[in-house]
Structure formats: C-alpha cells, structure tokens
Amino acid sequence: MTRIIFSSAILLLISSQATMAANRHVDIVNKTGMTLKEFYASSTGSNNWEEDILGRDTIANGETFDINIDDGTGACRFDFRAVFQNGGESVKRNVNVCEISTFTYTR
Template sequence: MKNYFACAVVTALSIAFALSSADAANRKVNIRNKTSQTMTEFYASNTGSQDWEEDILGSQELEPGEKIEIDIDDGSGKCKFDFQGVFADGEKVIKRNINVCQIETFSFTE
C-alpha cells in the first residue's frame, strides 16, 4: 500500500511539474529574414487575439539574411502566435499558429 501511495504522489508531482514547465516555456524565437526585401515591421499576437500588437522591431529593420532574437511572451501563457512581417516593398506576410514554445527559429521566405 505504501508503494502504491508513493507511486501516486510521484505521478502527481510529475504531472504538476510538466504543467508548470509548459507555462514557463521559453518563448524566445530567432526571426530570420530569408527574403530579398528588408523587413521594416514585425508583429506577433497570440492566436486568440483579434488585433496585432505593436511593431516589435520598432525603429530597427531586418535586412535580407539577418536574424533577430525576440521574446514573444505576451504574459498570456499561450504558446501559439500569429506572425506578420511587413517588407520595404509594402508586402505583408502573415503566418498563423506558430508554436513559439517548440521552435527556436522562424524564417520568412519568398
């Protein structure tokens, strides 16, 4: 009976740790520009949002071939985000349902 109880406690603690680890997951992502155009704006919003947040690049630009590390954590605890890149030629590229808890790099390509 003691072994059963000990096993149940260990299992419960393992589940609790796994759930808290998901909430504390790293949401830092390298955004790479693999296009021939300069990226002038970058937006990320969790998939439940109807609005794009502020331009994460601010006054920076991401030249072709460059990358930048961005912390996508918006405090919601969510892992899935939509990305929008705006390029110097006016093109807007939207990519949906990106799991930032599972990737290290996301590339915009032509």
Template sequence: MNKPWLLASLTIFAGTTSLLFGAQSASAESVTFTLVNSTSRVLEEFYASPPSTDDWEEDILGVDVLAPGESTQITIDDGREDCHYDFKGVLGPGEGVGRGALVQSSVNVCDGGTYEYTE
C-alpha cells in the first residue's frame, strides 16, 4: 500500500467520523426553560425525567430552593433527544397544609418557554 493513498484514506475517515459524531451531538442538545414558583409555598425540590423512565433522578435545584414569586433558569443536558419530560415539584409546608408534591406529565421543554407552578 502506498503512503499517499493511506493518508488520503485516513483523512476521509477522520472527516466522516467527525461528521457522524457532530450530527449525533447536535441532535441531543440541551434545553433551557424558565421555572416559576407562583405558589404561596417554597418549592423545595424539582425533578424532570423522561416519561419512559420510572426514576425521578436527581433534584435539579440541589441545595437551593425557589421562594414564592421567584423564577430560575433550568437546563436539561442529559443527552436525550426527547422533548417531553415529566415534572415533579415538592412544595414545603404552608399555613394549614403539609409538604406536598405537584406532578405534571409530558411537558414539552424544547420550546424554551416558561413552566409555572400554581396552587
């Protein structure tokens, strides 16, 4: 095998590989939306998981909380191509009300809009 042919083959292979991997990462981009707490209670935890899984995964807020009237930007960068996620928000106790969870199924997050928790 002569070396110029080998070099040309490797260059074509490397270019094709980068195109394939580039297309793969472009189709699984992160999504960002605004989460608004329009309740009278503190949003203590927030989870977003694809409908295809039974696990809520990690609390996206971590050690932070979202006070009534506050908002924050949420970015989901899990490598999945799905635009629909199930949301679970855990609200702290309020006057005469204990701690509770609000669950919403199949929310479209790819539009980059706003998701609001209300009572």
C-alpha cells in the first residue's frame, strides 16, 4: 500500500512539473474581417481582465500575433477577451493554453 501511495505521489509531482514547464505561447489568429485592437487573457475565475496584452499593437484581419500567456502561476486555463475596431467583443472562457498553440477568431 505504501508503495502505491509513493508511486502516486511521484506521478502527481511529475505531472505538476510538466504543467509548470508547459509552453504557453499561443498564436492569436484574426479571421474576423475586422482589426482586433485589444486582447486580454486572465486566469479562469479571476474577477478582472488585467491589462491589454497588445498595448499599442493591433491584429489586422488575416494576421497572427504570438502571445506568451504565462502569468507566473503555472495556470493553464485562461479566459480570453478580444475587442474589435467596431467596439464589439468576443469572450472565450476556460481556454487551456498548455494544450493549444493557436487560437483563431472568426466571424
């Protein structure tokens, strides 16, 4: 029984370390026909959107922008908020940035 518990603890530790080391770079692809002018990514469950990751940059229709979505906590699940040139927005919840490398906005 002790051997099983010890083995489980080692597997949990290895799994935790793999999540901490996971690549959180995500290519944000804009295929909406509009310019994406603000982009936010906050840990799922957070009560605010943090800062606009794009800053002065924008993502024109047809463009891709590489974003490192690593807030230093080791979290993998984030909520995304995109704001477009016409003032419209799109919110996607619970995106696992440890499992994806591309996220595409479409019409």
